[in-house]
Amino acid sequence: MxxxxxxxxxxxxxxxxxxxxxxxxxxxxxxxxxxxxxxxxxxxxxxxxxxxxxxxxxxxxxxxxxxxxxxxxxxxxxxxxxxxxxxxxxxxxxxxxxxxxxxxxxxxxxxxxxxxxxxxxxxxxxxxxxxxxxxxxxxANDYSMINYTWEVFQYNPKQLTADFNTFTGGKGKIEGKVYEGAYLLNPSQIFIAKGASVFPGCVLNAEDGPIYIDEDAVLQPGAVIEGPHFTGRKSIIRIGAKIRTGSTIGEVCRVGGEVEDSIIQSYSNKQHDGFLGHGYLGSWCNLGACTNNSDLKNNYGNVKVYVEGKLMDSGSMFVGLTMGDHSKSGIGTTFNTGTVVGIMCNIYGEGLPPKFIPSFSWGGAKGMVEYMSDKAIEVAEKVMGRRKVKITDAEKTLYKKLYELTKVEKTYKISSKE
The missing domain is CATH 3.90.550 (Spore Coat Polysaccharide Biosynthesis Protein SpsA; Chain A)
Incomplete structure (x- = not known):
């Protein structure tokens, strides 16, 4: 074979x-x-x-x-x-x-x-x-292929439905604990895996697409989820969260506030109020309280996004924040439409930071300094340790290599007008 x-x-x-x-x-x-x-x-x-x-x-x-x-x-x-x-x-x-x-x-x-x-x-x-x-x-033009970052969340709703059908045969099932006072709309399209908990006051609305809650996930009281949607293993959806249609949350995440049409890779946190829309967060990211991103321009024009150092028309009115692994935002950070943040960044302060933030950067709208690789790896090791994950020597070597490879990003000429 x-x-x-x-x-x-x-x-x-x-x-x-x-x-x-x-x-x-x-x-x-x-x-x-x-x-x-x-x-x-x-x-x-x-x-x-x-x-x-x-x-x-x-x-x-x-x-x-x-x-x-x-x-x-x-x-x-x-x-x-x-x-x-x-x-x-x-x-x-x-x-x-x-x-x-x-x-x-x-x-x-x-x-x-x-x-x-x-x-x-x-x-x-x-x-x-x-x-x-x-x-x-x-x-071979009949295959869907991801060419740009924003295409991931554009494909996401249909992929959520396709994957739900693959894993469940298209049929909902309750294997976990759904407490009295939780509301499941269209339960035939809701799958609650074993060990998962859905607390009173939660609303799971699968009228417009299926919902899959994976093993040992927790939906705290008052959380609202619209399908299609996936919450991964051991993730927690915080009290009163508004998880709108087309969102995917990976394993061991902590998510609150409002999320729409976004993907969050595993081990990332958006614990507090704030909006993430039409975005993609890598792993080990953390958005501070009241971090918000814009995903729609006031003139309803197509959003332009930096790709390989050049500003590119996405062809879409809706593009929010794209953030690489191990990057973080401080409280109250606001990201402009179509902002791209590299890996190992720490963004904070008032005002809108640039629409492209090079990897290994520390700062915000008032300026950036280089985030040295040794310090970034030290922080990553602490963050991973809190989730009982040990950073490996191979990962440390990779991050040091990426520190060198991403230096070219700091030479990109970023416009302040877009």
Whole structure:
């Protein structure tokens, strides 16, 4: 049987900063990570992962049963782009070919053993991998693929519904504890996993989409959740929270205030009042009390977002805050529409900070200073320790590497007019 190789391509650069610390196939969209959506389609195949070299060690720690940066290819392999939202199988068997989109992006490569020898992580991350591999191409325009950070939350509502149907067969079920005085609207589309608790005064409204509350999650009194929605394992939704439609909250998060059409990766906190809309938070982020982001311009125009150092029209009226791993905001911080915050940042103070904040920055609207890597790692170790997670040597090495790689961000010329 052919094996599957899930790979990164050059497109990861347009998904920074949320993929600085993880391969692009570890983005969360819907209930699950992109990698898990692929693996579920091929339950009997061996899995290999191809990623940026500096992510290899942390990826090996997360996936000890998978081969990393070496594809198992005894009988050929099916290579699948890690940015694809895969909700059905790409056939393992068939003609040796590369399925590409209109813009030349590889969706998949189906090979025999001889061709496998030409395909490496380095080749797939290069500008023109097809020229190096020399394989027949066919059109593959029917697959959804994440190209920019704002597309993650745009795809999220449909992915929440698709994943709910995958995990539950489209049927709600109450395995946890729902206290008297909690209200479940359209309970046939609400799944409460074992160990989860829904306290009195909560309203779970699945009239417009399904709701999945994972194991040992807690919905405190008065929380309101609109579907489609996912709350991850051991996460806590705080008293009186307003979690509006299309939101995903990962494992071991603490979330309060108002959240709309946003994704929060695991181990991040938004404990207090404040608004997060049409945004994406990485892991180990913390938004201080009354942190707010704008997600709509007053003139109702398309939001422009910094991508690879250049301002780009998102094509959407709704884009909020994008924040990389281990970044934080102080109390009362206000972020402009389409703001991008790198990894390992500490943002605070009055006024609107710049729309692009380089990684390893400390400050706000009145100016930024460099956040030295050793201090950033020391704080990260403390934060992780509070959740009983030990930072690994591979993670420390990665953060030091990223400190050097992200220095280029500080050379970007950021406009004060957008």
């Amino acid at each position: 052919k094996n599957i190789c899930i790979f990164e391509d050059k497109g990861y650069t347009k998904l920074l900063p949320i993929v600085y610390t993880r391969p692009s196939f570890e983005i969360r969209c819907g209930i699950d990570l992109l990698i898990n959506k692929v693996v579920r389609q091929y339950p009997n195949a061996k899995v290999s992962l191809l990623c940026r070299d500096y992510l290899a060690d942390v990826t090996k720690e997360k996936y000890p049963n998978y081969s990393v940066n070496k594809c198992e290819c005894t009988d050929g392999a099916l290579y699948i782009n890690g940015r694809v939202l895969l909700n059905s199988q790409i056939p393992l068997d068939g003609t040796e070919e590369a399925g590409v989109t209109k813009d030349g992006t590889i969706v998949y490569i189906r090979t025999n053993k001889g061709t496998c020898d030409k395909i490496t992580a380095e080749v797939l991350l290069s500008e023109n991998p097809i020229e190096k591999i020399k394989i027949k191409t066919v059109e």
